[in-house]
Amino acid sequence: xxxxxxxxxxxxxxxxxxxxxxxxxxxxxxxxxxxxxxxxxxxxxxxxxxxxxxxxxxxxxxxxxxxxxxxxxxxxxxxxxxxxxxxxxxxxxxxxxxxxxxxxxxxxxxxxxxxxxxxxxxxxxxxxxxxxxxxxxxxxxxxxxxxxxxxxxxxxxxxxxxxxxx
Amino acid sequence: xxxxxxxxxxxxxxxxxxxxxxxxxxxxxxxxxxxxxxxxxxxxxxxxxxxxxxxxxxxxxxxxxxxxxxxxxxxxxxxxxxxxxxxxxxxxxxxxxxxxxxxxxxxxxxxxxxxxxxxxxxxxxxxxxxxxxxxxxxxxxxxxxxxxxxxxxxxxxxxxxxxxxxxxxxxxxxxxxxxxxxx
Numbered sequence: 103x104x105x106x107x108x109x110x111x112x113x114x115x116x117x118x119x120x121x122x123x124x125x126x127x128x129x130x131x132x133x134x135x136x137x138x139x140x141x142x143x144x145x146x147x148x149x150x151x152x153x154x155x156x157x158x159x160x161x162x163x164x165x166x167x168x169x170x171x172x173x174x175x176x177x178x179x180x181x182x183x184x185x186x187x188x189x190x191x192x193x194x195x196x197x198x199x200x201x202x203x204x205x206x207x208x209x210x211x212x213x214x215x216x217x218x219x220x221x222x223x224x225x226x227x228x229x230x231x232x233x234x235x236x237x238x239x240x241x242x243x244x245x246x247x248x249x250x251x252x253x254x255x256x257x258x259x260x261x262x263x264x265x266x267x268x
Numbered sequence: 269x270x271x272x273x274x275x276x277x278x279x280x281x282x283x284x285x286x287x288x289x290x291x292x293x294x295x296x297x298x299x300x301x302x303x304x305x306x307x308x309x310x311x312x313x314x315x316x317x318x319x320x321x322x323x324x325x326x327x328x329x330x331x332x333x334x335x336x337x338x339x340x341x342x343x344x345x346x347x348x349x350x351x352x353x354x355x356x357x358x359x360x361x362x363x364x365x366x367x368x369x370x371x372x373x374x375x376x377x378x379x380x381x382x383x384x385x386x387x388x389x390x391x392x393x394x395x396x397x398x399x400x401x402x403x404x405x406x407x408x409x410x411x412x413x414x415x416x417x418x419x420x421x422x423x424x425x426x427x428x429x430x431x432x433x434x435x436x437x438x439x440x441x442x443x444x445x446x447x448x449x450x451x
Contacts, residue, residue: 106446110438113391113445114410120305121312123322128300131326135333136293 281345289336296336299345300329306346307353313407314357316396324360328353350412354404354422361400394444398437405430406437 103111281302287295307328311321331352332339339348395403404423408414409430416434420427 104442106442107438109445110391110442117391117411119309119411121309122305123308123325124318125322127304127308127322127326127329128297131300131329131333132293132297134326134330135296 285336285339285341285345288333296333299332303346303349304329307349310350310353310407310412311357313392313395313411314354314404316403324353324356327356331356350414351422354408358404358423361404391441391444394441395437398440401425402433402437402440405433406441409434410437 281299284295284298284302288299304325308321308325311324311328312318315321315324328349332349335352339345343351395406398406401423405419408419408422409416414422416427416430419425419434420430423430425433
C-alpha cells in the first residue's frame, strides 16, 4: 500500500459517520407522521355551539326584557334581522346532521361534552337573570349577536367538511 | 419538576422500537434522536448538499415510521434506516436520470487522470466532488460498511461496476493526497 493510500485510509477512518444536521428536523418529521387530530373539528363545532347557545340565549333574554337605557338596536329590528327562532332551529338541524356523521365513540364523547357545555351556558344565563341591568352583559349580548353570524358560518362549513371527509 | 421524556431516557432501542410500533410518538422520537446523525451523515455524503440531505433525512424517518410494522428485525435499526435513506436518495437520482459513468469511457479515464494540483486535501469536499455514482458507491462502501453486492443491488448495477466506481473514487481521492504531499 502506498503512502497516499495509507493517508487516504486514515483520513477515511477519521471521518465521523454521524453528523448532526444544522437544525432540528424533528418538528417537520413529527408534523408529517402524526395523523390529523381526530375530533378537532368536532370540538370546534362544540365550542361554536356553546358560543351560539350563549349568544342566542343572551339575545332571547335581552329581547324578553323591558327596554333598558343602553340598547344597541331596537328590539324588534334585532329580532327581525336575525330571525332567532329560525336560526336556532336551522343551527340545531345542521349540528344534528354533522353529529350523525361521527363514529359512535366520537358522537358519545361530543354529546357528553355538549351536555356539559349547555349546562354551563344555562348557569351563565341564570346568573345574568340575577343582574339584568348590567351594561357589560348587554354589550356582551350585542357582541355575541355579531359572533353568532360568524359561528353559524363556521358550523355550516364544518358540517360540509365532515360530509366531504366521509 | 420537568418530566423526562421517553426519548431522553436510557431506554433500549428494541424497547423504543416496540413502543413506536404501538403508536408511541415519543418512542419514535427516541429512535430519531439515536439515529439522525448517522442518517443525516449518510445523506450528506451521498448528496453533497446539506439542504437535500435534510430533506432525505426527513423522508427517511417519515418512511420508516410508515413501515415500522414491516421491520422484522433481521438487520439492525441502523442498517434498516440506512437502506431506506439510500433508497430515497437513489429514487430521486433515478428520477433525475444521471449518467452512469462507464469505466471504459474517456470521461472515466479523464477523471482518473484529473489534474488535482492546487486542490486542498479536504476529504469531505473531495468526496462531494466525486461523480455522483462513484460518490454513492464510495460513501456506502467506505463510510457505511455496505458490501459491493449490497451496493450493486441498491443501485441496480453489476457488482463489477460497483467495484469499478469504488476504484475510480479511491483513485481520485488518492490523487488529492498525492498532490498535497507533493506541494
